[in-house]
Amino acid sequence: MSGRTVLVTGGTRGVGAGIARAFAEAGADVVTCARRPPEVPVPGTEFVPVDLRDPAAVRALLGALPRLDVLVNNAGGTPYRSLGDADAERHARVVELNLLAPLTVSLAAHEHLRRARGAVVMIGSVSGSRPSPGSAAYGAAKAGLEHLARSMAVEWAPEIRVNTLVVGMVRTELAHLHYGGEDGIEAVSRTVPLGRLAAPADVGAAAVFLASDAAAYITGASLLVHGGGERPAFLDAATANKEK
Template sequence: MELDGKVAVVTGGTRGVGAGIARSLAAAGAQVVVCARHPPRVPVPGTEFIPLDVRDGDAVHRALSALPRLDVLVNNAGGAPHRPLARADTGHHLRVLELNLLAPLTVSLAAHAHLRRARGSIVMIGSVSGSRPSPGTAAYGAAKAGLEHLARSMAVEWAPEIRVNTLVVGMVRTDRSALHYGDADGIAAVSRTVPLGRLAEPADVGAAALFLASDAAAYISGASLLVHGGGERPAFLEAATAAPADKEP
């Protein structure tokens, strides 16, 4: 899974999952451009930073047009604060949809000509929130569901020159994990709900993104790859009073 001589863009690539993806692509030999609104506090080795708000269509087109070539686009920028639907106005929810659905479309359209010439690849960073109820982040979940559908449609419209796939990412341990899961005890408790017994690391997502971007996945397009450690143990198993069938009562 080498990317020697390839140019890759990772949106939101300055921290957390995005930085993990950028590190993996750079380690595989790619020339990696990371973009975000603010520069990284700790530069990602082997990458170049350009300031960019992916919601600004004109700025996105200028930035990508200035690149000499583009082989891999990773649409990673996104996110949303926890906020119940009725506690936010329509404007808040529209901004969530804009960042998590419309911005990846904007960036992909701006990259289309480059990627078509290079017979390149797009990797969308989706979320398990797009396939299960997401109370508190409902607009985000809806956007991620739409993003996965958008990727499948792109994979058909832009074939055979451009491959498009989605990573459906579960819970990831980053420097901002405490905002979602609480202190160390909370993170440990949440980790126990994952079949593999831990949250993902950014490097886990980076390895999966590298696979989809590489020639090892040359015949994979329109796919959704689950990166969630086996998912979530069904809550009914903890609530059920009946003894498991393979144990003595």
């Protein structure tokens, strides 16, 4: 990725920091953005503050970049919240961050990417392809993001490639809050065929691949980065074929 400029939204911590680090290690010039600066800066990256839900601010950010070869739409997330425990406006903000903000950034980056014959990598989620109780608005937004990427890949071809990483459970610095400490992380890890949660570096490596020349003929695709998915519950519930 030497000589290429990469923008990673939400690239200051967790999965985003892993992605930014992977591109920096691959030789790219990496710009990260978020509302707040990172507590621990990612080596080899430049940070720019921006609220991605503000289209004018996003256009100003992209307008200030001299060039852009790769856009990674990573910013997103949601708190755990049942549908009936919040009003429509709060759920709408989740959709805004996880679906409309990536669209806003992609549109602002279009001319840069067209000139560079560049690539967009959307960071999706397995929540977009299965029921997502407690984060239904997030799952719906991620489903929409994957569809957006496929449509964008057709409209913007052949100058710009657009793909999605469909990410499963990741062990970040906040994973213990989601899974109940080390015991919870270990229990959840046992449900993954590969026996562990992803590391941010795993997602970063996949993002670098999709943005690289090695993936020059891949667009409109969804790459699963989930360690094999989740072991079907019926296998453990069924009594047939179990050892006595």
